[in-house]
Amino acid sequence: MSVSGWLGGFSLCLLCSGAVAGDEAAPPPEVPQTLEEATAQRARAEAMRAEAERLHTDEQARCYRKFLVNDCLIEAKKRYTEAIVEARRLDQPAREFEREAKRQELAAKEAQRAVDLARREAEQKESAERYRSEEAAKAAEREKKLADKARQAEEGRRKAAADEARRQAKLEKRAKQDAERAAKKSASQ
Secondary structure, eight states, X not given: OOHHHHHHHHHHHHHHHHHHHHHHHSOOOOOOSSHHHHHHHHHHHHHHHHHHHHHHHHHHHHHTTSSOHHHXXXXXXXXXXXXXXXXXXHHHHHHHHHHHHHHHHHHHHHHHHHHHHHHHHHHHHHHHHHHHHHHHHHHHHHHHHHXXXXXXXXXXXXXXXXXXXXXXXXXXXXXXXXXXXXXXXXXXX
């Protein structure tokens, strides 16, 4: 390995270690305020992870061409880990915001479900009461019709009995008249 290559790798390590020291003092990533911001922030974190993967793979390939392979691989792994940690720092608030949004959405759905259940129960109770009152009205109507039919049948029986009594009286009167006529006829002969 040449001295300039070694110095370039060393200066790159110093820059990275300086960037890491600067990252520790960096303010935490902003907390998203909407699901769109959270989604965008998570996408940036995923892009950072993908870039870290790509750089790590490239650095590993470069390390195998150097004399001090293990030191180079260790430094590449450190830079990779730092990039992944930074991506996680960016991803974490967005993930927590999404979780909280989902919890709130679920709580809202549960509250709506409870309201709907109470409304449905009230509707079912009202429907049951309406059905019972309709059935009671129908039963009362049936009873009234049966009573009317029974009354009409009784009137019919009384009328038929009265008609039969009149007919019987007529027949008896006629038989009496016939007997009187026959008695007059026999007396006149």
